[in-house]
Amino acid sequence: MNNIKEIEVKNIISKSNLLAYDYAVNPYIGCLHGCKYCYASFMKKFTGHSEEWGEFVDVKFWNPIKIFKKYNKKSIFIGSVTDPYQPIELRYERTKAFLEEIKDFDINVNISTKSDLILRDLNLIKQFKNINVSWSINTLDEDFRKEMDNAVSIERRISCMKTFYDEKIKTTCFISPIFPGITDVIAIIKKCRYCCNTIWLEKLNLRDDFKLKILNYITNYYPHLYNLYKEIYIDNKVDYWKKLDKEIKDFCDREKLLYVKDNNVFDRDFCNNPIVVNYFYHDDIKDTK
Numbered sequence: 001m002n003n004i005k006e007i008e009v010k011n012i013i014s015k016s017n018l019l020a021y022d023y024a025v026n027p028y029i030g031c032l033h034g035c036k037y038c039y040a041s042f043m044k045k046f047t048g049h050s051e052e053w054g055e056f057v058d059v060k061f062w063n064p065i066k067i068f069k070k071y072n073k074k075s076i077f078i079g080s081v082t083d084p085y086q087p088i089e090l091r092y093e094r095t096k097a098f099l100e101e102i103k104d105f106d107i108n109v110n111i112s113t114k115s116d117l118i119l120r121d122l123n124l125i126k127q128f129k130n131i132n133v134s135w136s137i138n139t140l141d142e143d144f145r146k147e148m149d150n151a152v153s154i155e156r157r158i159s160c161m162k163t164f165y166d167e168k169i170k171t172t173c174f175i176s177p178i179f180p181g182i183t184d185v186i187a188i189i190k191k192c193r194y195c196c197n198t199i200w201l202e203k204l205n206l207r208d209d210f211k212l213k214i215l216n217y218i219t220n221y222y223p224h225l226y227n228l229y230k231e232i233y234i235d236n237k238v239d240y241w242k243k244l245d246k247e248i249k250d251f252c253d254r255e256k257l258l259y260v261k262d263n264n265v266f267d268r269d270f271c272n273n274p275i276v277v278n279y280f281y282h283d284d285i286k287d288t289k
């Protein structure tokens, strides 16, 4: 039984700690997609929830945004610690309400989701000057997907991404998180390259209580990979990521896809050949910033 609660907050926009974005917006606390690897589960600590991650949502209601000048030409990431189009959005429409509130302003917006409910807001999203929508896809194996999250199928995500792409809205296939030995990055790039403008790559990071959860899962379901996971997540070796980085680079060179380590989606116009962006090292960059 999920615990849904309505709450009032003063401000819906907060400073972002993501490198490429100035502000973050999360219309909900918690997420019914309940991904096993969700780094946002740390939110439980700050919000006093004792339920399991994925079993509660606080629905935010906020005061109208007053000073739009402050956000002029700034970038906003919608969905940094929740999925703004998780199923509860169908009933509460808080993400839609936020988009309605900011649509006439000169703000760069990225929406990140694993859902196709966003199709409902296609016409609204088309009114934005500079907007990008990213769908997380870290496998083409539906059984593995079902083990990891309660969101819609990969086919539905790709189909939704294609609809947006065909409407000339900038789209990203976010290959995240990459599970060593399980996520076939090149197969996903091949499958999605004609329906997105950028492909982001992010590795699986394990920390807090989900580190143990994932390592137990690997021990039980992929025992042949346990040593690899131990090497990466207990011994902190980076050889796997370096090798994968090179394999993807070689693939991109052969396929004439631009492969870079950093990118601002808002600097680029809609283009047909996707740019592949490797964020494997953005934690290191953040640390040294």
Ligand code: SF4
Residues within 6 Å of the ligand: 031, 032, 033, 034, 035, 037, 038, 039, 040, 041, 080, 081, 082, 083, 114, 149, 151
């Ligand atoms: S969809 Fe995103 S925010 Fe929601 S549980 Fe999964 S990783 Fe966390």
